Amino acid sequence: MTLTNVVTLGLAAQAEASQEVQEASGLISTTWLLIALPLVGAAVLLLGGRRLDRTGHLIGCAAVIASFVWAVVLFVDMLGQDGHERAFTVALWEWFNAGGYEVRLDLLIDQLSIAFVLLITGVGSLIHIYSIGYMEHDERRRRFFGYLNLFVASMLLLVLAADYLVMFIGWEGVGLASYLLIGFWQHKPSAAVAAKKAFVVNRVGDMGMVLAIASMLVVFGSSSFQIVFAGADGAQTGWLNAIGLLLLLAACGKSAQFPLQSWLLDAMEGPTPVSALIHAATMVTAGVYLVVRSAAIYDLAPEARTAVILVGTITLLMGAIIGCAKDDIKKALAGSTMSQIGYMMLAAGLGPAGYAFAIFHLITHGFFKANMFLGAGSVMHGMNDEVDMRRFGALRAAMPATFLTFAVGYLAIIGIPPFAGFFSKDRIIEAAFGDNVLIGLCALIGAGVTAFYMTRVMLLTFFTNKRWADDAHPHESPRVMTWPLWALGFLSVAGGLGLLYIGGGIVDWLEPVTGEEHHDLPVPVAVLIALTMLVVVLGAALAWFMYQRRPVPAEAPAGNPVTVAARNDLYGDAFNEAVLMRPGQYLTRSLVYVENRGVDGAVIGAATAVGGLSARWRRWQTGFVRSYALTMLAGAGLVVVAMLLVRVP
Amino acid sequence: MNPTPYIVLATILFSLGSAGVLLRRNALIAFMSVELMLNAANLAFVTFARMHGNIDGQIVAFFVMVIAAAEVVVGLAIIVMIFRTRRSASVDDASLLKL
Numbered sequence: 220m221t222l223t224n225v226v227t228l229g230l231a232a233q234a235e236a237s238q239e240v241q242e243a244s245g246l247i248s249t250t251w252l253l254i255a256l257p258l259v260g261a262a263v264l265l266l267g268g269r270r271l272d273r274t275g276h277l278i279g280c281a282a283v284i285a286s287f288v289w290a291v292v293l294f295v296d297m298l299g300q301d302g303h304e305r306a307f308t309v310a311l312w313e314w315f316n317a318g319g320y321e322v323r324l325d326l327l328i329d330q331l332s333i334a335f336v337l338l339i340t341g342v343g344s345l346i347h348i349y350s351i352g353y354m355e356h357d358e359r360r361r362r363f364f365g366y367l368n369l370f371v372a373s374m375l376l377l378v379l380a381a382d383y384l385v386m387f388i389g390w391e392g393v394g395l396a397s398y399l400l401i402g403f404w405q406h407k408p409s410a411a412v413a414a415k416k417a418f419v420v421n422r423v424g425d426m427g428m429v430l431a432i433a434s435m436l437v438v439f440g441s442s443s444f445q446i447v448f449a450g451a452d453g454a455q456t457g458w459l460n461a462i463g464l465l466l467l468l469a470a471c472g473k474s475a476q477f478p479l480q481s482w483l484l485d486a487m488e489g490p491t492p493v494s495a496l497i498h499a500a501t502m503v504t505a506g507v508y509l510v511v512r513s514a515a516i517y518d519l520a521p522e523a524r525t526a527v528i529l530v531g532t533i534t535l536l537m538g539a540i541i542g543c544a545k546d547d548i549k550k551a552l553a554g555s556t557m558s559q560i561g562y563m564m565l566a567a568g569l570g571p572a573g574y575a576f577a578i579f580h581l582i583t584h585g586f587f588k589a590n591m592f593l594g595a596g597s598v599m600h601g602m603n604d605e606v607d608m609r610r611f612g613a614l615r616a617a618m619p620a621t622f623l624t625f626a627v628g629y630l631a632i633i634g635i636p637p638f639a640g641f642f643s644k645d646r647i648i649e650a651a652f653g654d655n656v657l658i659g660l661c662a663l664i665g666a667g668v669t670a671f672y673m674t675r676v677m678l679l680t681f682f683t684n685k686r687w688a689d690d691a692h693p694h695e696s697p698r699v700m701t702w703p704l705w706a707l708g709f710l711s712v713a714g715g716l717g718l719l720y721i722g723g724g725i726v727d728w729l730e731p732v733t734g735e736e737h738h739d740l741p742v743p744v745a746v747l748i749a750l751t752m753l754v755v756v757l758g759a760a761l762a763w764f765m766y767q768r769r770p771v772p773a774e775a776p777a778g779n780p781v782t783v784a785a786r787n788d789l790y791g792d793a794f795n796e797a798v799l800m801r802p803g804q805y806l807t808r809s810l811v812y813v814e815n816r817g818v819d820g821a822v823i824g825a826a827t828a829v830g831g832l833s834a835r836w837r838r839w840q841t842g843f844v845r846s847y848a849l850t851m852l853a854g855a856g857l858v859v860v861a862m863l864l865v866r867v868p
Numbered sequence: 869m870n871p872t873p874y875i876v877l878a879t880i881l882f883s884l885g886s887a888g889v890l891l892r893r894n895a896l897i898a899f900m901s902v903e904l905m906l907n908a909a910n911l912a913f914v915t916f917a918r919m920h921g922n923i924d925g926q927i928v929a930f931f932v933m934v935i936a937a938a939e940v941v942v943g944l945a946i947i948v949m950i951f952r953t954r955r956s957a958s959v960d961d962a963s964l965l966k967l
Contacts, residue, residue, distance in 0.1 A: 842963035844898075848889045 424472015
């Protein structure tokens with residue numbers, strides 16, 4: 220699809236997603252290797268002990284790179300197949316069979332999953348290589364690489380599973396690995412707390428996943444993709460909406476979407492390569508994948524789809540606003556990730572009109588966000604791990620490679636043609652306008668705010684006046700760190716054009732999985748593109764006026780109420796604390812009270828009553844034979860009297 | 869045959885026996901009182917057997933005698949043992965079977 224034929228599309232055209240899933244044979248049946256390689260890498264690194272301290276990072280990199288190479292081989296093999304015969308199941312073994320439920324450990328490799336696999340292993344490999352340099356002086360580097368491998372393996376299982384329950388293993392594995400990595404510097408209390416927060420917030424989302432799977436078992440009698448998607452047509456809309464909303468809850472947890480977004484900003488406590496991995500290749504993309512993969516359900520559940528759009532729109536604005544006020548370079552980028560994932564969710568909520576664009580933006584975002592995070596890590600590396608942008612400034616001369624690659628990522632994310640973000644984000648804005656003008660306007664405003672906060676990050680870090688700490692001696696990072704930056708920088712430039720136009724492009728590639736649909740636009744596409752560019756330039760210009768024209772203070776000024784709110788993550792934590800945590804605490808406290816006084820009281824009271832009574836009655840046992848004899852006599856007398864009274868013959 | 873005198877006698881014997889068990893402290897006297905109560909019962913059994921003209925009651929009376937004899941064997945042995953260890957035959961002294 221090109222720009223011109225979008226313009227000429229007058230009528231809504233729709234193509235149903237339809238392709239037969241085949242049993243894998245030949246090369247494709249080795250799909251399990253993709254997961255096994257990093258998994259074995261993780262096992263070797265984590266169980267190998269100190270012997271591997273010197274070579275651990277190389278083993279970790281080799282495992283992921285091997286997985287990437289194998290993914291490329293499989294991708295090339297798939298390219299050789301016909302366009303609608305590229306979906307395969309790889310049956311491994313029966314996991315369990317309980318009652319009427321049979322769960323098989325099957326893998327599904329199709330156009331959608333191979334796109335994810337290439338992104339995860341490709342960007343993952345670059346991040347692994349970068350980490351060699353970044354974590355060089357950390358004595359637990361081997362363990363770090365073990366966790367990274369585990370992260371990649373879990374994510375691969377997540378995107379390759381052919382059953383929601385199998386997917387859930389990867390889902391939880393990602394949660395575990397993110398916990399381990401965010402809290403990698405566990406000696407810092409803030410890191411330990413952030414890891415715990417990420418884990419707990421993710422559990423809320425997992426609850427949705429578990430309930431969704433349970434609902435599927437009730438409605439379809441199975442959780443395998445094939446049966447669920449085939450049965451979705453005949454299921455009740457109420458059930459489909461419920462499953463859709465529960466899956467959305469799960470997606471919100473993993474992808475840090477409103478209202479489960481609070482963990483993402485704290486997750487910046489982890490080492491920077493982890494942030495890059497979480498934000499670009501793994502973890503936060505899982506929610507988008509889940510929604511797109513469940514297309515068959517969302518297509519028939521309009522209310523759930525509306526909820527996806529709303530969540531995406533709210534998050535994209537929230538993330539953008541938060542990104543505007545953060546002085547911590549990583550947190551500003553984290554706000555931007557929230558916002559960009561919001562765009563993807565929004566696109567995924569649009570149904571077949573947006574699925575492919577959601578994935579497209581996800582991949583380009585993976586390139587430029589990994590690029591910028593690693594760039595931020597490179598800046599921190601040269602600045603004694605300083606993260607406060609108010610302590611940076613004028614770094615472009617000291618770090619030319621970091622500056623250039625970061626600038627490319629910057630141009631890509633704000634959507635300047637021909638950089639990658641322009642193509643993907645513009646498609647989403649178009650699709651949003653095609654669905655609803657209001658949603659489209661929100662996406663448009665989001666693009667402007669994105670331009671503002673990214674320009675701010677760029678200016679504060681690489682331009683403006685020097686505000687360095689006294690002991691800072693900024694220097695360029697070693698080559699092992701800049702090389703991945705150049706690679707990602709190249710992808711940020713060429714990724715958008717390449718994905719869109721080479722060999723029919725990603726939209727055609729994904730069409731058999733996601734379907735395709737076009738809506739009428741209220742205004743011509745050219746006008747929309749011009750409007751977007753105008754908004755972007757306005758946002759960037761505003762940032763230029765605010766930060767470049769006069770010296771930036773090294774201490775953050777008090778700021779207006781909006782800034783203060785954005786600095787506090789729009790009071791997301793305060794909201795959680797007031798609405799969920801405190802009532803929850805009161806609830807548990809009152810339940811403990813009821814438990815102590817009510818339940819325990821009844822049990823202990825009964826025991827005390829029996830004990831007291833028996834202490835009294837014990838006195839009857841005097842030990843005197845004659846008193847026993849008297850009791851017996853009285854008893855016998857009673858029996859006689861009773862017999863006389865009732866006249867028993 | 870009029871059973872009343874026999875039953876009255878049995879009642880008197882039983883009352884004497886039970887009064888002995890309840891009032892006397894000496895284990896041997898209490899034991900003899902128990903025998904008295906058993907024999908009062910025997911007397912009643914035999915009387916009623918005569919009255920009804922069958923021998924069921926008399927058989928039961930024999931059983932009672934046999935059991936009484938066995939009881940005497942066990943009971944006396946216990947009493948003798950208690951007397952040996954505590955130098956007393958008072959039933960009130962052997963009151964340890966309590967908390």
